[in-house]
Amino acid sequence: MPRSDLSIAMVGSGGDGVVTMGDMIAQAGARDGLNVIKVEAYGPQIRGGESSTTVRVAANDIYAQADHVDILVVFNWKDFARFKGEITVAPDAIILSEAKDETEVDGADLGAGPNATWIKVPFIDLAKESAGTTLAKNIVTLGLLSELFNLPQKPLKRAIEKKFSKKKAEVLEANIKGFTAGIDFAKTLGEDVGDRRLEYTPGEPRLLMSGNEAAAVGAIHAGCRFFAGYPITPSSEVLHFLSEWLPKAGGSVVQTEDELAAIGAVIGGSFAGVKSMTATSGPGLALMTEMLGLAAMAEVPAVIFDVQRGGPSTGLPTKSEQSDLWQALYGSHGDAPRVVLAPADVEDCFHSTVDAFNIAEEYQIPVIVLSDQNIAQRRETLSMLTLDHEVKERLAPTAEQLEDYKRYEITPNGVSPMTWPGIKGGQYQTNGLEHDEYGRPTSMHLVHEKMNEKRYRKLRPIRDDYHFIRQYGPDDADLGILCWGSSKGPVKEAVLKANARGVKVAAFVPQVLYPFPKHEFEEFLRRIKEFIVIELSFSAQFYKYLRTFLELPEGHTHIFKRSGGKNLTVAEVEEQIAAILPRAATKREVLV
Amino acid sequence: MSAPEVTYKPGDFKTDLKPVWCPGCGDFGVLNALYRAMASLSLEPWNTVILSGIGCSSRLPGYVATYGFNSVHGRALALATGVKVARPDLTVIAVGGDGDGMAIGGNHLMHSCRRNLDVTYILMDNEIYGLTKGQTAPTTPTGDKTKSSYWGNPEPAVDPVELAISTGATFVARGFSGDLKNLTAMIQRGIEHRGFSFINVMSPCVTWRGDSQYQLLKAKLQELPEDYDPTNRASAVKYTRETDVLTTGVLYEAGGPTIGDRVEHIRMMAQEGGKVPTTREILERFMPSM
Structure with missing residues (x-):
């Protein structure tokens, strides 16, 4: 049976063009109105080295990247080894690898089962023969994938034409030949992969953007006309985008000498009457905390967009974690009020940033937006955002x-x-x-x-x-899940899947972490039997934060927490649901 | 520029706050010179911003009836950068002491000079930490005994003037708080200058350096020769190297675009005729283009 939801991972070295492949598949999917979530991962090298891109394309709604990929393309098994534990395949995955690479691979290492399909493809030879260069390997692969799995072939061809339109005519022609060679090769394959073909009806084109880009657009929409920032992974795209677009909107951007200067300049710009913002990650937020107190004390509106990464110290600069929470809530000396918002997906990054400005301006208070690497850097499809988001002034x-x-x-x-x-x-x-x-x-x-x-x-x-809160699932749930930020994606997916099976699980996802929507949350607690907090923080920062002002149901409160570095998976949430549900046989006598 | 409608007297710029400074503090001289310079420039108080960090001298914005901001230690120029880039129409003045500007905030001086930020920065240099009660500053002479250098300061001092010239300031002067007339003229020129103007004012601390600092400074200070050419960077640097005298006057003055000019130029390039995109137009960029 054809699929409505397909995940494809591609792994190679710098020069193999896997990132371009991911871009093109995502673009083509967006063009045909599919839902797309695309993530990239790199080795520590500045340039070259191993890289991977994973694209999920679906006709149905999707909320996170998939736990397992259905199709894996490997140009070089040595590169793949660097992503061990991060890319796992479905047991029945289709694995396409370079025919010249004779590395012995143990399928169990990848997650592949006995019914996985292993296909050797002469990517290098096909590229050489058709396009005259091994550089066209990725284009050959696109042709092959589009034919085998019914990926949007026409938009892909147009994407190739656009990419090479500025090059010499021969280059474009060679790549089109490569694309066709991939299609032709697919037709010669004996393996039956028809059950992995994507079935969909093309729809209207959709936006394709990252959380950082959405935040930058949100800032301009909210009236931000001054941005000061210092480059730091994984937030720099906010600076990059605004360096191009803020001047177009009549604003200005300063790349400061450090984060101290960035927050100082933001306070200065805002004091001068111009809506101002900075973007950073954990280490930068640490440097800004003294002046966070200044903004609270002098009551100067300020928006600080913090994209969390693994910590402490330099930590895991390119990976997600939810461990800047305490720093955002409590950082700075003295009693320094601030507001902490938490976008849960790419579109939220737009809305949370507009809200951050509205709150900052209306209440003359610093507002921290806690994004994270997962939603900040992945690209996903969106409908044209709600543009009537109200903008407030001081x-x-x-x-x-x-x-x-x-x-x-x-x-x-x-x-x-x-x-x-x-x-x-x-x-x-x-x-x-x-x-x-x-x-x-x-x-x-x-x-x-x-x-x-x-x-x-x-x-x-x-x-x-x-009080922006998302709630999923029935009112009288046996189990209620509380999570925040990017954990929403896998939690929502797991909850909706469980509900579809008749399992009574609900989720509560607040987008304002401070001041916490206490009343709404207590109401949620009253309606559920068992309760669990799910978060990616080793020391359980969210759970412990709740404990400072809430009575959580004793004997019925559970926690699932672990370090970041790998995004939360749907399977992890499902395991928790399965483990806790049997305990919900009797209704609690004493509620909150 | 049209002639200002109102004229001001120095007293018009006073607030009702009494300075916290000790009697005899050099900073009174700087404040008075600033009042006079602002009056003679007829600066509109509501279009003027004075920012500071932390220290005795950083209390100054509270005493001037413009928009003022006494921020946190070392960050006067960080805030001033935001004010001036976001609002290039304003007159922006940053003030502070040698600990604030040369130690904790030293990095911002270099970058403000480099950017040629159109701000006047008045550094009140008493060669000591006053507010925290007498510790060694980066400008304290080697060997001097202070609260934090019992056996004498083991470190060489930094010369703020030399630092400012070498990192790109386009107006660099050294003044003396005890010379009201020249200091007023110097501050006035600094505010009029387009670009980063740095004024290092020797401002003795009677409490922690005693009368001797004042006498020593007075003996060392020497005005620039009348025929001095401030556009010559090499001679400006030469004067900063002299150790037995402290030359006062405008040591260096140059032209060149400010960060504000460059940012304005970028805006013109980006806007292609002043058309501001709507949010929807910006989002169009994220539609698949094929």
Whole structure:
């Protein structure tokens, strides 16, 4: 039976063009309206070395990369060995490898079962014969894959034409010959792989973008016109995109000397009345924490987009983890209120960034957006994003208020009118020192107490107005799962699969981590029998954070946590569901 | 530029805050010179921003009735970079001490000079940490005994002026807080200069360096010769190397584009006639193009 969902991994060395292959398949899928999620992985080399790309194309909805690939293309088994444990194949996978590579491979090492199909393909010879160069190996492979598995052939051919359109006519012609040779070779293969053909009806083209790109577009949409940042993996794409597009939107970008300067410049730009943002990863966020406190104290709107990677220290720069949570929640000395948002997929990166600006501007508070490498760097298809996302502006004083302007006036919701340079009569002198309503420095205990109370009061309306929560599954579930960020993808997939089998599992995914949507979550807890927290943090940062302000059901609370470095899989979630469900036979007597 | 409508007196720039400085502190002289320079330039207070880091001298923004920001230690220029690049229409002044600007914030000076950030940076140099009560600074002379160098400072001092010239500042001057007239003129020229203007003001600390520092500085200070050519970088560097005298005046002045000019140029290139793309147009870029 044909498939509606297919995952293909391609592995090779630099120069084999596997990244281009992944791009082209993803582009072609997006062109034909398919759902696509594409991830890339590299060795530590700056250039060359092993690389892999995995593309999932599907006619149905998908929420994460697949646990196992259905089709594996290996140009060189030595390169594949470098991804051991990271790319596993389905037991019945089809494995296409270079005929000249005679390495003995143990299928069990890859996850392949006895019914896997092993096909040797003379990629090198086919490329040489058809296109006259081994460089066309990837194009030959695209032809072969499109014919064997019904990948969008016409869009692929157009993608090749576009790629080589600027080169000499012979180059384009050679590559088209390579593509055709791949198709022809596929027709000669004796193996029956018809049950792995993708079945779909072509639809309208879809957007194909990464989380970092979505965040950058979200920033421009929200009105960001100043960006200061320092390059760091895996967040640099935000800087890259904005360096091109922010000037087009009338804004400016500074690549600063370090992260201290980046957050300093953002606070400066925002103080000057221009919506400002920086993007970084864990090590950079660590450097920014002192000035996170400054933004909280001086009540300057600031958006910090943090793309988490494995830590501590340099850690795993190219891999995902959910371990910047405590740093985002608690980093900085003193009692420094901030807001922490957590996008859960690529589209969220757009919306969370707009929300971050809205919250920062409306409440004059620093907002950290905690993305992670998984959603930041993968490319996935989206429908044209909801563009009517409201954009909010900061509260300016009235003419009457300017008569005796109190920058830090105590108000019921904690928000004081804020001027910016250029507003005559609105001058004030602010500081990181504790200050009175006019901004004048003080070290009086009573003023400090009042001002702390004012600054923290802003969190209440934020909690009430910005509670983005995703919930999946039935209301009266036997098991409720709580997760955040990119873990949403595999959790959602596992929950929906379980629900389809009649298993009563639900999930709760908050997109505001601080202030936490306590009431909604407690309501969720009341409706479930067993409860589990799932996260990619060795020390269980999320679980422990919840414990600081919530009573979790004793004897019914479970946790699945591990280090990052490998994305959460659907199978891991399913194992947890299977293990905990039998315990939900009786309803808890005492609820929250 | 049209003539300003209002004229200002130095006192117009005062806030109602009383400086926390010790009686006799050199920073009073700098503050007064700044008030006067701002008045003679008729700077509109609402279009002027003064930023600082942390230290005795970094309290200065609180005493000037412009927009002001006393930020965190060492980051005056980091904030000033954001203010000036985001709002090139504003007059931006950064102030601070030698510990703030030469130690913890030293890196930002180099890059502000290199970028030719159109900001005036006034470094009040007392060769000591005052606010934390008398520790060695990067500008403290070798051998001097301080609270943190009981046996005498084992390190050579940095010359902020030489550093600024070598890293690309386009206006570099050295002044003295006890010479109000010349300091006022110098600050005025610095603010008028297009590009990064760095003014190192020797500003004695009566509390931690005693009267001797003031006397020593007074004896060492020497004005530039009248026929001095500030556009000659080599001679500017020569004066910074002299150790028995401290030359005051504008040592170096040059032209050249500022970071603001370059950013504006980029914006013009990017905008192709001032057309700002909508979010939908930006997203079109992510549609498969084939």
